Amino acid sequence: MSETRYKLHWITAIIEVLKTAKEAILPIIVLVFANGLNDVGSGKWYLDYLSFIIFGVLIIAFFITGIIKWKRFEYWFEDNELRIEYGLFVKKKRYIPFDRIQSLDYTEGILHRPFKLVKVKVETAGSSSSKKSEAELTAITKEAASRIEMEIAQAKSGKKAILQENEVLTEIIQAVEEPLRKSVFTMSSKGLLILATTSGGIGIIFSGVGIFLSQFAEMIPFEWMYEEISGFIKFGLLIVAVVVFLGFVLVWGISVAMTFLAYYGFNVSLEKEDIVITRGLLEKKRMTVPLNRVQSVRIIENPIRQLFGYAAVAIDSAGGGGAEGAKINLFPLVKKADIYGPLKEIFPELILEEPTGKLPARGKRFFYRIDFLWMIPAIGAMTYFFFPYGLLSLLIVPVIVLFGLWQHRSVAYGISGNQLTMRFRNISLQTAFLMKNRIQSMEMKQSYFHKRKNVATIATNIKSGLSTFSAQVPHMEELEADQLLSWYEKNARI
């Protein structure tokens, strides 16, 4: 039994410190400002500098805990398990059987780069907690990472060759390192640029700015600012508009840069039974998704990109991911015409036909009628309170109706063998390809009004990480909905 215990690289301590510091930075800043700026000298030096002293002590404490955490962390292989021992005050042990390990995901941050290190996340089949992953090795050398991979591969193939000599070890490492790897999809720099410029990350940044500001709201001297701003407004609305616009451009620029960095060098390759996705410029990420864990394949077309003939492909994986599901961008941006080739290569059994089943015309009303429930009171209130101009709110009616009709026209579905294809639109058009043996349950919903018009909604539920992805074909022909249920009922095992 080789029970050599391995440690993480010492850089772990620094990463740990930075991580803690990042989490604690806001409270610390608040503390320093609140304390350091208000007091006007009480005569005792240690009271004047209290906040700085606390600050200093905290930093030192972070360092010490970081170092202890690093010193305490050990991992080794025993009895076909990856065993980890860690903990600051309480010593914790975690044993993960190799059979349960689904994949190892690698991340190379800026700090990892100079030392040729990687962060390894161990993903297991069904981690019951909503924590991110079963185990995380913050920084180990690449050789150590491939040693883990090799141990797992060995245990899984059932071979239990005892390896003592290093030569054999390196030989096998090399053998493991160059398996049949086949690149399937690479994003061109043009594609990357389009992805970055049309990304929806803008909203995230806005909300980020919002959160950031709300944290500081108490510290911003609003009264002073109002005076300044009222002077500012006298400068003319033009300047205000320009500033706002520049602000938008700046935010957008940041979002473009962030997407660019995150998706730089995006590559998907096939390695035996796994899909391997690598991406990132500053922080290189490598993610492995076992093919048999893929629950669904979805083509997502956002309207703007659809206009230019681009789409994205995402998959849902049963393992990994948080509580919000494990949607993985397989092809973040791809010409629609180029989807089918690489997708076919990854999923040969997938039938990529255009779904032909359409919705009956009598179901149209259901796409917008329900919206009148909020539109009528809203329009009424607008008209009542802002009499002449409030009437303009009536303009929302045709918009909603047209949007509903658009949704109605977009929906499609089709069955080919054991595969169900569902296409529907929220704002983006989604086409989900679902295999029967991946559908966890199916539901037919029908309201009183549906029944009168003989239509029904079909919803299918798919496992995605720890949660559920639900695909719906709304307001379809009742008989067809029935047929979908019967299709699902028959031989669910296959």
Added chain:
Amino acid sequence: MREQPVNQISEKGLKVWRLYGIIETGFLLLGAIGAGVLSYIFEGPWWIYAVTPVLVIIFAYFFIYLFPKLRWMRWRYEVRESEIELQHGIFIVKRTLIPMVRVQHVDTAQGPILRKYNLAEITISTAATNHTIPALVMEEADELRSRISALARVAEEDV
């Protein structure tokens, strides 16, 4: 057209739902009395005395009489060899199909009120979804649980 699932839930379930309705109405009544007292003390508008009782009565009608009845009439389930079928919903009728092969585990649960009526609810979990059949007679729920778990075991399969 598909047949409705055959089994109905226990008639005592209806009683329990009525009881829930009575409890909820009780809380609303307390709120209404509170509003009345406040409006008396602070000389609020007179119509509060008129509106609150009407609200309580309407609420009581819906949540003690109508909804439990509709809900009970609608609720149906059927456990067949290879799938479980459920039907429920007052306004929107939902019919759910769960293949046995997808069932991961089955739970029964019993709160204090359900225990008083010797009832239990049974929850069927798949890898992605949970489905609950409310208000089954205890013995029936236990029997159903072991039957489902036996049937599901036959159809063992990875996710």
